[in-house]
Amino acid sequence: QLQLVESGGGLVQPGGSLRLSCAASGFTFDNYCLGWFRQAPGKEREGVSSISRTGSNTKYADSVKGRFTISKDSAKNTVYLEMNSLKAEDAAVYYCAAAWRPGRPCGLDRGYDLWGQGTQVTVSS
DSSP states (O other), rough: OEEEEEOOOOOEEETTOOEEEEESSSOGGOOOOEEEEEOTTTTTOOOEEOOOOOSSEEEEEETTTTTEEEEEEETTEEEEEEEEEOGGGGGEEEEEEEOOOTTTOOOOSSSOOOOOOOOEEEEEE
16 A cells, blocks of 8 residues: 655744654655645645655755755655744645656656645744
8 A cells, every 4th residue: 555654743933843754655665756745724735845766856945945854764765854944934734745757857746646644834933
């Protein structure tokens, strides 16, 4: 069974940090693009960050560049999103996603094949 399970969300004060984790199972982890997306109430789901199959290429939305870092641990089949200097506008449900795109770039579009259930991030004092 192909599955992505996120964890690590919660309540954090502005300026604080959180690390999200996404555990993958049921597929060959290193054959897939991996991404983090988020959706705030009343807004469309947006791409936050992606990482390539080898982990050598990463992409970030302009709004999180310099504050968020994506990484992966192939031995644990887990992808992470380290979030620092959090702002109120970062509050959203964060989703992990995987895409089968052999030979193609891993972008921030929403055309990913497999999605997790999401984890809530709340930024508030």
